[in-house]
Amino acid sequence: MSAPDPLLEARARVLHDLGVRGLDVPSFVDVVDDAVAARRWWVEQWADGSVYVAGLVAQDVQDRLLDNGMGRWPACTACDDLVPHELRVEPELGPDPQWVCDKAGMSVAALGSLA
Numbered sequence: 001m002s003a004p005d006p007l008l009e010a011r012a013r014v015l016h017d018l019g020v021r022g023l024d025v026p027s028f029v030d031v032v033d034d035a036v037a038a039r040r041w042w043v044e045q046w047a048d049g050s051v052y053v054a055g056l057v058a059q060d061v062q063d064r065l066l067d068n069g070m071g072r073w074p075a076c077t078a079c080d081d082l083v084p085h086e087l088r089v090e091p092e093l094g095p096d097p098q099w100v101c102d103k104a105g106m107s108v109a110a111l112g113s114l115a
């Protein structure tokens, strides 16, 4: 049996977090799949980096959605700040990525576990 594919795991976690916001629609899934495909080469070059890839894919998806005019995702619903803002992935390059509100300085959920 082969090890789980870190990119498929990353894809599943990001799709879950899009889905809880009702964004697991084809145009968004395409953005995720493009980001996953772009990171495949990176993981093949640096296998030890596979533990980082979920956080990187999530950040890639955030960047691509913004660049495509598809909005800032995921909007923070965890704090009292009335100015709309999105959650950030922390650490930017590390294992166990979390969604963090940097306005309130709090961790909201693990990537793939947004409620």
Ligand SMILES: [Zn+2]
Pocket (backbone or CB within 6 Å): 076, 077, 078, 079, 080, 081, 085, 101, 102, 103, 104
């Ligand atoms: Zn917030």
